[in-house]
Amino acid sequence: MYQRILVAIDGSETSGHAFESALQLARDNGAQLQPLYVIDNPVMAYDASGYDPTVLRNACMQEGQQVLADALARMEHENVAGVPRIVDVEPIGEDIAERIRISANEFNADLLVLGTHGRRGFKRLFLGSVAERVVRSAHLPVLLVPSRQAHATVAQAAKPGHADIAAAMYELPR
Template sequence: MYKKISVAIDGSHCSDQALEEAIDLAGACGAELEIVHVIDSGYELAEVRAGLVRRGQELLTAAQAKAEAKNLHCHVVLFDDIVALGDVANQIRQVVEGSHAQLVVIGTHGRRGVTRLLMGSVAEALVRQCKMPVMLVRAPQEA
């Protein structure tokens, strides 16, 4: 089974679902959990960036507390590389490949058609780019 699982979070409902799935899977496998948050490099204003970093740290702290409450060994990674120019999927891939994770878990909104085309899909890009398996966790449709 898996010895190291990475989960990417962004604070959305579907990323919360992915975190829960990754925690359960890591617990079942006795795996180490790596929780990753990437700062979107599309913002250059120092005040905006500082707020994004603060929010990212808060997300990671809360996620780590959830994992540790289930007695999981985990660590967090805040990735903030302004040179990456907003390619969040590639940044996540770099982190998980560098940590030698055996599985990546990420939430997906399940967008289709024009919405997906316009907004892009970090999850879809990860599936195409990663060498290791990627588990997509789709959040239930909101009413």
């Protein structure tokens, strides 16, 4: 069973679904849960004349603190142990996907839960996705939760004995 679950959240609806799935898994398994909020620091922003990067970082920090406070309240309500964490992407040589993987290693996670925005076709090819980059380089099971999903389906896909990378790509009927 999973004992240490890391879930990346960013305040979006999709990451909310991922958090709810991770919360349910943590509660059902008696696992420790670490919600993770990653602050990206694009290098390009530092080159702009007259731009103060601390303004953007402070805004991201405030948002992250609010998102994590909400997550912690839900964890306390469900009696799930864990400590939320905010981390910064290193300015040179690191992206959000790498920071998530590093954080999962630091937490010694045995499951990583991520939301996916479900881009398809050219957008997916051109933009890629954080979730896809994490999955390609992860050394632990990864549960991908799509933007529209059934919680029971996701929880079922994450049970031990399934593939190391459980990608629950279930779409609700319209």
